[in-house]
Amino acid sequence: MYRYDEFDHQFVSERTAQFRDQANRRMSGELTEDEFRPLRLMNGLYLQLHAYMLRVAIPYGTLSGKQMRQLAYIADKYDRGYGHFTTRQNIQYNWIKLEETADILQALADVEMHAIQTSGNCIRNVTTDHWAGAAADELLDPRPIGELIRQWSSLHPEFSFLPRKFKFAITGAPHDRAAVKVHDIGLRAHKNDKGETGWEVMVGGGQGRTPMIAVTVREFLPEKEVIPYMEAIMRVYNLFGRRDNKYKARIKILMHELGAEKFKAEVEAEYARHPVQTTEVEQRELTRIEKYFAQPSFEKMSRFAPHFENAKRENVDFTRWAKNNLATHQVDGYTIVNISLKPEGGIPGDASGEQMRVMATLAERYSFDEMRVSHAQNIVLPHVKLEDTFAIWQVLKANDLAAANYGLIGDIIACPGLDYCALATARSIPIAQAISRKFADVKKQEEYGPVKLNISGCINACGHHHVGHIGILGLDKKGEEFYQITLGGSSSENASIGTILGPGFAAHEVPDAIETILNTYVKLREPGEEFLGAYRRLGPKPFKEALYATA
């Protein structure tokens, strides 16, 4: 994985010193809260309902054991002993004091991490496929270009005061696990006949109040042109994106109002206006970065793992976990371990300091010292020998990390909601917990097959409800929380926005409503047909009828 050199180190420490000065000026009253706000936001510090919240960047979700230990240390020392992994592959701390923030940033800098641009109207943390470098279907590792974009976008003088926040997602695999079509810019790798790499550039996807699927503006952008071409897109957005209404300020609205053809023409005109003299340095930098992401030294092993097979014969719980939480690796004898942060009745994405240390140790011992945070708020050990999985599972089980529900109905994405968030209109966490308890039995979850259930506590859609196979949106009606259900969303390569089924439900009715939907699916599915496929074939009608029949 990427390691800082002297420049990266110096950059982050200067930035930390700068923030310490800004925080001091705020505390002395020299800066007003209004003036401090964009500065603290550029450093990931939010003022929430009860306290400051600090969001730490985990670039493309990749992290080492040492880094995870430091996150645990921060959770224990500066927060209440836990952290919350987010849908942007980041971690958030919810109980932070302003006067301690600079110390936390220093602790992060010590392990090559920062909180730069995790909020504010700038280019946010770049996300990628959480199985990057490990997935069997991968064309190439998307992280080197992710790191190139991370560096280029860090304190970019021209693009730090955009109309609104800006998110990149990148995938190197045809099966899209990074939700690239619902990002401001999504990049997907392709190879041409000559074996050269190019990137499909998709612009204007997004969720929030106005969910949209991104439009492809370039089918095959040569790799060396990525940075200058991104500059052209960003410049067009910075100049012409709306600033009169923050709900209409994302690039998707500009794309929509101009129309895809006009937007493309603007970008191409901007790109042609200032031809780049050389991209030699960018290419060299990418080559330098790629070396850090070279495959680890995998052992040559047989596909058959006798200990693993034995353990499965002897332990039915392990078998279930192995079936649901392991994924196919590029290399024979290895597997991808998905650690679900969704225990029965738990808060999706939360991990205690102790759990973080446990995962760090497992990564150091069994996964070439590497972990990933997934946008579904789970942790991945990307390179594990099949033969080691039973030992890993035992440790996970002892630490409440062995939920066998990866990709099933219990693997819920949820935003922090009204329990923490100043924007929320309803609580998300208790709904997630109630559904998780309702479907506690993993056998039952398996009967329903792969289902993505996503919960947002307001229309800003941080819980990705628009692209959940089942989406739940928490709203407020005259002081009462109620929940709208959408079906048929997807964030994969066949991305789609879910359709609202009908009137909303009170909090206590939601778990039963979900069960009704799932049972309707089970009744009507064809052999082998997954939930999303069945919904796309059947449409909303049978689900509506089942849900509202007695209403």
Add this chain to the structure above:
Amino acid sequence: MPLLKNNQFVNDEWTRVADADALPEGAKIIVNSARLIQDWDLLAKYTGLLGVSIANNERAEILTPYLSQLSLIVLNFPAYTDGRAYSQAKDLRLDGYRGELRAEGNLLLDQFQFMHQVGFDSFAVNERFALQQWQAASKQMSLAYQRGLFRISGEREVWSQRHQGFAPWEEQPHAG
């Protein structure tokens, strides 16, 4: 309102001329873009130095035909969170404009270095901050990852440093 140039306060020798007003002879004048374009036949023969001010929702390209005869371009930050003028500045510098590029409006210390980096070289600042605060703010960071910066605060470009032997993206002389 003090004018900051080369990290010093200097006198502002430029006069803003309203649309209907007559042009003073041999002065340094600023007109808005509409008048520049409309009265170009007259202004092209102006005896003094010519400056123009454009709003941040105008395209910088409208100035392209006039760049070689302009000595000052003024760009506006109606709010410090409104970053359009950063792109206008960058556009003008990429178009080859080498005259004075002035930022005015709501300018704060913490955006000062960004403004230098995209090519601004004079600043109509308010009186709230002392000179040494501006001077310090102009070099808070000694490194930048981006290439092709309008280098004036002396920061180093990380990628160019790592891969020496390649010319910087663009050779840009200091202006002003």
